[in-house]
Amino acid sequence: MKxxxxxxxxxxxxxxxxxxxxLAAVVVAGLLTAACGGSTxxxxxxxxxxxxxxxxxxVTGTQQFTVVVKNAAGDVLAVTPTWSIVSGGGTITxxxxxxxxxxxxxxxxxVTCSGITVNATITVTTGAAVSIAVxxxxxxxxxxxxxxxxATVKDAQGNIxxxxxxxxxxxxxxxxxxxxxTMTAVFTAGGTLGSFPNTVSACVNVTIxxxxxxxVVSPPAPAALSGxxxxxxxxxxxxxxxxxxxxxxxxxxxxxxxxxxxVTTGTVHAPGDxxxxxxxxxxxxxxxxxxxxxxxxxxxxxxxxTLAGITLAPGVYCFSAGAAxxxxxxxxxxxxxxxxxxxxxxxxxDLTTTNFTVTMAGTALPCNVTWWVRQAASMSxxxxxxxxxxxxxxxxxxxxxxxxxxGGASGTxxxxxxxxxxxxxx
Numbered sequence: 001m002k003x004x005x006x007x008x009x010x011x012x013x014x015x016x017x018x019x020x021x022x023l024a025a026v027v028v029a030g031l032l033t034a035a036c037g038g039s040t041x042x043x044x045x046x047x048x049x050x051x052x053x054x055x056x057x058x059v060t061g062t063q064q065f066t067v068v069v070k071n072a073a074g075d076v077l078a079v080t081p082t083w084s085i086v087s088g089g090g091t092i093t094x095x096x097x098x099x100x101x102x103x104x105x106x107x108x109x110x111v112t113c114s115g116i117t118v119n120a121t122i123t124v125t126t127g128a129a130v131s132i133a134v135x136x137x138x139x140x141x142x143x144x145x146x147x148x149x150x151a152t153v154k155d156a157q158g159n160i161x162x163x164x165x166x167x168x169x170x171x172x173x174x175x176x177x178x179x180x181x182t183m184t185a186v187f188t189a190g191g192t193l194g195s196f197p198n199t200v201s202a203c204v205n206v207t208i209x210x211x212x213x214x215x216v217v218s219p220p221a222p223a224a225l226s227g228x229x230x231x232x233x234x235x236x237x238x239x240x241x242x243x244x245x246x247x248x249x250x251x252x253x254x255x256x257x258x259x260x261x262x263v264t265t266g267t268v269h270a271p272g273d274x275x276x277x278x279x280x281x282x283x284x285x286x287x288x289x290x291x292x293x294x295x296x297x298x299x300x301x302x303x304x305x306t307l308a309g310i311t312l313a314p315g316v317y318c319f320s321a322g323a324a325x326x327x328x329x330x331x332x333x334x335x336x337x338x339x340x341x342x343x344x345x346x347x348x349x350d351l352t353t354t355n356f357t358v359t360m361a362g363t364a365l366p367c368n369v370t371w372w373v374r375q376a377a378s379m380s381x382x383x384x385x386x387x388x389x390x391x392x393x394x395x396x397x398x399x400x401x402x403x404x405x406x407g408g409a410s411g412t413x414x415x416x417x418x419x420x421x422x423x424x425x426x
């Protein structure tokens with residue numbers, strides 16, 4: 001009997017101990033799942049860790065953030081912290097799901113528990129490219145003239161993306177070269193005249209493309225100046241040599257020396273007569289029309305050096321400053337090919353030739369060549385072809401000159417011929 005009672009007593013005590021342990025566990029669990037707050041109890045927040053601490057997502061994209069809250073003993077607490085946006089765009093739910101806005105930029109979020117705040121940074125980038133636009137949409141160029149095209153790439157939200165496109169010219173009127181590190185490319189028109197729809201193409205991701213139209217036309221032919229071969233503003237001076245074509249000085253008070261009389265055809269006009277004034281005004285219009293414009297010449301059509309041993313196809317060519325020429329230049333083209341040389345495109349520049357020869361190849365014609373000169377043109381012992389239109393004076397000494405020589409577009413400048421056989425263009 002005593003033995004049975006003892007066993008029952010021990011069994012009852014064991015049952016009570018189990019109940020006590022369960023109650024203790026429940027109490028502790030209650031403390032570990034307490035809300036963010038308190039100061040020293042087991043459920044008190046000691047650290048807050050957010051993951052990830054940085055993220056990169058596109059506009060309108062999402063990123064799930066998680067948080068781990070621990071007490072001083074390192075126990076993980078099942079708490080509900082507060083999420084918020086510190087700076088930047090986008091939204092975040094109280095479960096830590098961040099949604100980016102429609103603009104790229106940087107957003108800082110915060111998670112807070114029991115006065116402890118931890119931040120995370122999100123870099124919001126542009127989205128995937130969905131469109132591209134090329135400008136200008138239509139351009140008209142002379143053979144050899146250049147045009148810079150610009151591509152603008154955007155995502156679905158209209159944000160501009162810096163994504164260099166692939167440039168091509170599927171039609172035959174020229175070439176295109178991309179400017180490295182930019183959204184631009186330089187197109188150079190070839191010698192084929194015509195209208196070329198969709199000739200300049202820019203693509204990203206192969207399938208997202210836009211095109212631009214190019215029209216290639218002949219540059220304006222040298223203006224017909226009533227048959228004038230030599231034209232100066234105040235004076236025309238001739239010594240020896242010969243001139244075929246009309247000669248005149250614009251100012252009524254100007255002078256034309258008697259020795260400027262043509263050998264075969266042409267007229268020496270009285271200074272400032274009606275024909276000379278009309279010719280001079282046409283000359284000024286031609287000079288202004290051919291003045292340098294932005295995009296006239298790309299690197300391939302910007303010339304340096306003496307041009308000795310060079311062969312050039314029809315087109316527009318530029319010297320940024322002066323041109324000091326010598327040796328043999330060949331202009332190779334058809335009878336409709338046009339050459340326009342612009343000298344001094346950056347603001348100053350003379351044309352100076354010494355023992356310089358221009359020869360025409362193919363069926364190219366000398367009167368289809370124009371030399372636009374910012375300041376003065378001075379040619380010595382040369383065999384030049386083409387009309388020279390100069391801002392100030394034009395001087396030829398010895399040699400031959402197959403073309404017209406007109407000086408004084410800037411308001412001052414005379415024409416001087418010494419020992420040169422000059423044959424004008426009609």
